[in-house]
Amino acid sequence: MTTDPFSTVSSELPRDQWGRPLITPPEGGEPVAYQRVTTFVGALEDTYHLNLWSQRMVVLGMAARRDLQLAALAISDPNDRYAKRNLNDIAKQAKDAAAGSAKATIGTALHSYTERIDKGEPLGNVPEEYVPDLNAYRAITEGLESVGIEGFCVNDGLRVGGSYDRIYRFTQEFLAAYEARHGKRLMTPDGDLVEPGDALIGDVKTGNIDLGMGKICMQLGTYANSEDYDHTVGRRTPLLGNPSREWGVVVHLPAGAGAARLVWADIASGWTVASTLARGVHDWRKRKDLAHDFASLTVTKAPEASLVDLIRAAPSYDALVALYAQNASSWTPGLTALASTRKKELGAA
Structure with a gap:
């Protein structure tokens, strides 16, 4: 029996060799590569402190791993392209040796558990030390309805695409519990009353967010101004729940702390910056007409006398x-x- 190659469509979003999502244009035709939202807004991210942290991890890892020291010393020409590749690998191993990737791994795992919670799926085995974290997530989001979980969306104007963590919708239960606990009704930072049915783009973060709120607001703002995308048919539809384009929410769940908090994110400002400054940076980087030769000269070195x-x-x-x-x-x-x-x-x- 011959299998019909057109009978099924992969559930995986197609991507190019650089991991960029391949998106069918609104007018149809062959899929084209869109930039990932995180990469797009990352053009304006302040990475100074992150780079310093990475350097510290590499130093500690090299100090602990004699084999990596030997491997680095054995490289005679650090400018050789193959040697550069080896040095990059050594640096990565050193960073990992200093537990540089441990927090990210833990954060990814907790993120997956919160997704199961919102889908109503069993958690399976959870290490005892992280049970308080998940209990904190349940408690802080009780009454928030997850109408969208890990949905993929695109913004055709910016030619970007990415997956939002959540679209949360406020319920009467959540708002009543908030009012009973705080003695006042829930309002946005600019004074608007939050009503049942109002929805927000949400992001679950397990690390420090103090230095990254600028990027988070740009990212969530871009998602809020995008459309849900179904790659199997190339169809765009409005975001589930029609989330606010003014405010988003970050569920801050620091790994191992057994605590959680909800943080308003000014995604209106984030969108303004992403759609103007970030776009301007990328347009500037694409410019190929900035240098113009007006004179040139080639001088050959005289051969040495034999x-x-x-x-x-x-x-x-x-x-x-x-x-x-x-x-x-x-x-x-x-x-x-x-x-x-x-x-x-x-x-x-």
Whole structure:
């Protein structure tokens, strides 16, 4: 029996060799590569402190791993392209050795558990030390309805695409519990009353968010101004729940703390920056018309004189003797004959 190659469509979003999502244009046709939202807004991210942290991890990892020290010392030319690749790998291993990737791994796992919670799926085995984290997530999000989980969306104007963590919708239960606990109704930072049914783009973060809120707001703002995308048919639809384009929410769940908090994210400001400054940075980087030659010159290096040429041009007998002393290890009978001829030309006795 022959399998129909058109009977099924992969559930995996197609991507190019650089991991960029391949998106069918709104007008149809062949899929084209869109930039990932995280990469797009990352053009404006301040990575100074992150880079310092990475350097510290590499130093600690190298100090702990004698094998990596030996591997680095064995590289004779660090500018060689293969050596650069090896050094990059050594640096990565050193960073990992200093637990540089441990927090990210833990964060990814907790993120997956929160997704199961919101889908109503069993968690399976959870290490005891992380049970308080998940209980905190349950408690802080109780009454928030997850109408969208890990949905993929695109913004065709910016030609970007990415997956949002959540679209949360406020329920009467959540708002009543908030009012009972805080003695006031829930309002956005700019004073608007939150009503049942209002929805927000949400992000679950397990690490420090203090230095990254700018990027988070740009990212969530871009998602809020995008459309859900179904790659199997290339169809775009409005985001589930029609989330706010003014405010988003970050569920901050620091790994191992057993605590959680909800943080308003100013995604209106984030969108303004992403759609103007970030777009401007990427457009600037694509410019190919910034340099213009108006003069050029190529100078070739004169070839060095050979020993034969130096003997023939020796200005004196002493110069011949000096040439012999400098090249005694490679001197040949032929050079001796040539030097003898030159000696006679110089009239040396």
